Amino acid sequence: MPSARAGRRLRDRLPVRLRHHWKPVTALGVGLAAMVYFLGDARISPYVTSSSRVEADAITDNVQGTVDLYDTSVSHSIQLAYQQTDFDKMMKEFKDDGTKDYIEADLTIDGVYLNDVGIRLKGNSTLSSLRGAKGMPGGGRNMPQGGQGAPAGGQGQKAGGKGGMGGMMQFNLSAKKPEELPWLVKIDEYVEGRAYQGEREISLRPGSNGQVPANEALSLSLTDESGQKAERYAFTKLKVNNRPTAARLMVEAPDTDYADDVSGGNAVLYKARASGSFEYKGDDPSDYETSFKQLNKKGSQDLEPVMKLIKWAGKASDKEFARDLDTYVDVDSFAKYVSSQNLLLNFDDMAGPGKNYLLSYDLDTKKFSVLGWDYNLTFSGDATTGPDDSVGMGGGMPEGMPEGAPGGAAQGKQGGGGADAKGGMGGMGGRMQHVLKSKFLDSDAFDGVYQKAYSELYQKFYGSGTATKTLQEIADQARKAGADSKEFDTAVTRLQKTVTDRRAALAKNKKVTG
Numbered sequence: 001m002p003s004a005r006a007g008r009r010l011r012d013r014l015p016v017r018l019r020h021h022w023k024p025v026t027a028l029g030v031g032l033a034a035m036v037y038f039l040g041d042a043r044i045s046p047y048v049t050s051s052s053r054v055e056a057d058a059i060t061d062n063v064q065g066t067v068d069l070y071d072t073s074v075s076h077s078i079q080l081a082y083q084q085t086d087f088d089k090m091m092k093e094f095k096d097d098g099t100k101d102y103i104e105a106d107l108t109i110d111g112v113y114l115n116d117v118g119i120r121l122k123g124n125s126t127l128s129s130l131r132g133a134k135g136m137p138g139g140g141r142n143m144p145q146g147g148q149g150a151p152a153g154g155q156g157q158k159a160g161g162k163g164g165m166g167g168m169m170q171f172n173l174s175a176k177k178p179e180e181l182p183w184l185v186k187i188d189e190y191v192e193g194r195a196y197q198g199e200r201e202i203s204l205r206p207g208s209n210g211q212v213p214a215n216e217a218l219s220l221s222l223t224d225e226s227g228q229k230a231e232r233y234a235f236t237k238l239k240v241n242n243r244p245t246a247a248r249l250m251v252e253a254p255d256t257d258y259a260d261d262v263s264g265g266n267a268v269l270y271k272a273r274a275s276g277s278f279e280y281k282g283d284d285p286s287d288y289e290t291s292f293k294q295l296n297k298k299g300s301q302d303l304e305p306v307m308k309l310i311k312w313a314g315k316a317s318d319k320e321f322a323r324d325l326d327t328y329v330d331v332d333s334f335a336k337y338v339s340s341q342n343l344l345l346n347f348d349d350m351a352g353p354g355k356n357y358l359l360s361y362d363l364d365t366k367k368f369s370v371l372g373w374d375y376n377l378t379f380s381g382d383a384t385t386g387p388d389d390s391v392g393m394g395g396g397m398p399e400g401m402p403e404g405a406p407g408g409a410a411q412g413k414q415g416g417g418g419a420d421a422k423g424g425m426g427g428m429g430g431r432m433q434h435v436l437k438s439k440f441l442d443s444d445a446f447d448g449v450y451q452k453a454y455s456e457l458y459q460k461f462y463g464s465g466t467a468t469k470t471l472q473e474i475a476d477q478a479r480k481a482g483a484d485s486k487e488f489d490t491a492v493t494r495l496q497k498t499v500t501d502r503r504a505a506l507a508k509n510k511k512v513t514g
Contacts, residue, residue, distance in 0.1 A: 057192070057193060059195045059200075060194070061191070061195070062194075062195050062196075062197070063112060063194065063195070065110055065196060065197055066111055066112060068197065069202075069232075069234065070232035070250075070252065071234065072233075072234050072473075075237070075481065076109075076235065076250070077109070077110060077236060077237045077238075077239075078108070078109050078185075078236050078239070078248075079109075079239045079240075080119060080178075080185075080239070080240045081241055082103055082106070082119070083103075084241075087103060090103050091175045094121060094127070095130065095131050100120050100121045102186060103118070103120070104116055105119045109196065109202075112196075114194075115191075116190040116191055118186040119183050119186070120183070120184050120186075121181060121183065123182045124275075126171060126182060127173065129173045129174075130173050130174070171206055178240040179238050179239065180246055182206040183203075184204075185201065185204065187199065187200050187201070188200050198257060199252065201255045202251075202252075203250065203252070203253045204248050204249075205248070205250070205251050206376060207248075207376065208238075208246040209246055209247050209482065210483060210485045210486075211488075212247050212248060212249055212481075213376045214471065214488075214491065215379045215380075216375040216376045217235075217478075218378075218467065218471050218499075219344050219346070219379075220233050220251070221470045221474065222461050222470065223340060223344075223375075225460065226340065226457055228337070228340065228372075229360075229371050230372070231251050231252035231253070231373060232251070233252065235247060235249055235250075235478045235481035236248055236249075236250050236481055245482060246482065247478060247483035248481070254269070254271060254358060255295060258295070259295040259297075260296050262371070263364075266363045268301045269294075269358055269360050270293065270295065270358065270360075271293045271295055271358050272292055272355040272358070273290060274353075274354050274355050274356075276290050276292065278314075278434060278436075279314070280307070280315075283307065285302045285307065288303045289303070295358075301363075305361045305368070309329075309368060313328075313439070318439070322445035329368045330365070331449055332449060332453070333369040333370070334369065334436070334440065335449045335450045336457065337369070337370045337372060338437060338450065339454040339457050340457055342389075343454070343457055343458060343462070343502075343506075344378040345378055345379050345382075345383070345498070346372070346380075347381055347392055348377040349391075350434045350436070350437055351434040352377075354374060354377075356375075357370055379495055383498050383502040386512070387451065387454045387509070387511055454511075455511075455512055455514060458513075462499070462506060463507070467499045467502075467503070468496070468499055468500070468503075471492070471495060475488075475492045
């Protein structure tokens with residue numbers, strides 16, 4: 001396979017958008033400098049006046065490929081080739097200050113060659129082992145040691161036989177094994193307007209070979225089959241330069257194009273940032289950019305709807321919350337989201353340390369829906385957890401994790417209820433909350449819609465046998481990609497036990513089965 005070209009001019013190694021638009025960028029810089037000089041401390045807030053639907057940069061070169069990228073019935077392969085000096089520089093910068101910049105690589109996907117794509121490390125604390133610390137996916141810092149954790153693909157179990165930690169993994173990543181690193185592949189980083197089957201980004205998720213995350217694939221499948229929005233996925237063989245091949249899970253990235261698929265393209269999608277908060281900070285949209293990333297319609301919409309939601313949710317009394325939630329949020333959709341996270345034993349959802357959720361604002365209904373993503377810590381708690389219980393990873397707060405979300409304040413201090421609120425993480429000491437989830441679960445007014453959604457999704461996930469059947473299909477797909485080791489077999493067995501125990505426990509709960 002051709003390797004990434006060496007000796008390119010400096011200007012050619014810059015992202016194409018910067019190369020093409022250096023003049024307006026320079027003019028903008030001069031203008032900003034002048035504004036700072038003349039206006040001093042005056043505050044300027046952005047204001048959006050356009051109501052048109054401004055989409056992302058148009059795709060002008062859509063490479064079709066040979067097989068559908070996320071067709072799980074066929075085998076897939078990905079090869080990446082880059083200059084070692086670029087990789088070494090990237091790794092040094094990440095180790096020094098946490099910077100995750102793109103480097104140039106050549107990509108061959110299912111036999112189709114694409115030159116000059118961008119690749120960068122993807123993840124937060126998942127990558128912490130690269131900086132000299134043991135990493136736990138999902139925003140935590142250190143895995144709990146001893147019997148509570150499951151260091152290898154869910155091979156631990158809660159005391160008392162209450163179900164395995166089916167999704168808990170610990171990754172000891174190394175720069176010497178780039179085929180095991182979590183990567184974000186950006187098709188158009190250096191070639192403007194290019195996409196692969198309409199995709200501009202592909203995410204290679206944490207976990208490889210025996211630790212390839214079958215639990216995440218299962219969660220995505222169940223979420224999709226229930227009619228909720230979920231990223232597509234497939235297992236693939238990954239080869240990086242001349243390193244050995246590794247089995248990996250590739251997942252559709254929640255990017256601009258993904259956002260435009262939500263609600264028929266008439267919704268604005270906002271991605272919560274792991275280091276952010278759901279705290280009201282005033283009326284300046286720019287103050288919320290550290291908490292939420294707007295994924296689409298940036299020319300016509302801004303963060304104002306999110307600001308209004310945050311302000312209302314934080315100040316609303318219990319009575320006001322019960323009365324007015326439907327004004328801001330699609331309640332039925334939210335009930336399905338909250339139910340799904342409990343049923344999938346996902347302690348790292350909107351109330352978790354990684355803040356793994358998306359806010360979708362429908363421009364027709366003017367209401368929000370909450371979407372999930374990043375499911376690599378699902379099936380990681382007590383299989384007997386009921387609909388009124390908080391989902392926890394088992395045991396107390398992991399060693400080294402401060403109170404509240406790493407990098408952010410505890411949500412419980414932002415109007416999200418007390419430490420014992422049902423919307424928090426009971427197994428993590430109840431310190432982590434999200435005001436929407438906490439108040440929703442604590443309000444008697446929503447018991448009916450929540451229980452209805454929970455019962456229906458229980459039947460779709462477990463009662464129908466779908467989870468068991470789907471897991472076996474997923475395991476076969478992963479083995480075809482190279483995850484055919486005893487370690488993977490053991491992880492699948494543990495995950496299957498969690499699924500079986502979960503189904504049996506909930507079947508005994510009259511609130512669930514009626």
